[in-house]
Amino acid sequence: MKxxxxxxxxxxxxxxxxxxxxxxxxxxxxxxxxxxxxAFTEEITVNLFVWITIIGxxxxxxxxxxxxxxxxxxxxxxxxxxxxxxxxxxxxIIIFCFLIYNSLRxxxxxxxxxxxxxxxxxxxxxIYSLGTPVFSLFVIKELITSTIRELKGLxxxxxxxxxxxxxxxxx
Numbered sequence: 001m002k003x004x005x006x007x008x009x010x011x012x013x014x015x016x017x018x019x020x021x022x023x024x025x026x027x028x029x030x031x032x033x034x035x036x037x038x039a040f041t042e043e044i045t046v047n048l049f050v051w052i053t054i055i056g057x058x059x060x061x062x063x064x065x066x067x068x069x070x071x072x073x074x075x076x077x078x079x080x081x082x083x084x085x086x087x088x089x090x091x092x093i094i095i096f097c098f099l100i101y102n103s104l105r106x107x108x109x110x111x112x113x114x115x116x117x118x119x120x121x122x123x124x125x126x127i128y129s130l131g132t133p134v135f136s137l138f139v140i141k142e143l144i145t146s147t148i149r150e151l152k153g154l155x156x157x158x159x160x161x162x163x164x165x166x167x168x169x170x171x
Contacts, residue, residue, distance in 0.1 A: 007062070009138045013055040016048050040120035051131035054139060061142035064149075078154050085154075089147035096136045096143070103132040 027041040060066040076084060110116055110126035117124055 007059075009055050009058050009135070009142075012135075013052055013059065016052050016055070020045050020048050020052075043118055043120045047128040047131070051135060054132060054135040058135065058138040058142040061139065061146045064146060066146075081154055082151060085147060085150050089143055092143045093140055096140050100133040100136045103129060103136070107133070 023041045023044055027038050031037045057066070073081065073084065107126045107129050110124065110129065115124070118128065
């Protein structure tokens with residue numbers, strides 16, 4: 001039996017999802033029995049949902065389950081596939097570096113200039129914004145490793161029809 005390793009991003013995602021579920025459940029129970037809701041629950045769940053979305057992108061890259069246009073990609077020759085993989089990885093890294101850069105700028109402005117706080121809890125808004133650059137680093141790491149894995153997969157020779165036929169004949 002293959003032992004499954006636990007990844008930090010999956011663990012963080014599971015914890016955040018558990019927190020969201022508990023908060024939402026408590027709010028539903030409170031609304032049902034006391035006909036009132038906690039105002040802060042929406043604030044927390046919306047922000048955690050953004051964090052989980054970014055974590056989910058990293059997990060999708062690791063599992064190879066991100067959205068792909070395979071019909072077009074499969075028609076390419078191996079050399080063109082390598083170029084397309086490298087270009088798409090570079091574009092993804094550029095996008096997430098841009099996201100990190102602008103998130104950090106916004107956090108800096110919120111800390112030093114705006115001093116904004118959230119409506120319901122009065123928490124500084126830069127705390128909610130911290131998840132974007134931190135979890136974007138997870139995405140970049142997984143994007144790079146998945147790109148390397150795909151490029152190595154292109155270099156590995158597949159079984160030829162003669163090899164497959166020979167394997168079937170052996171007892």
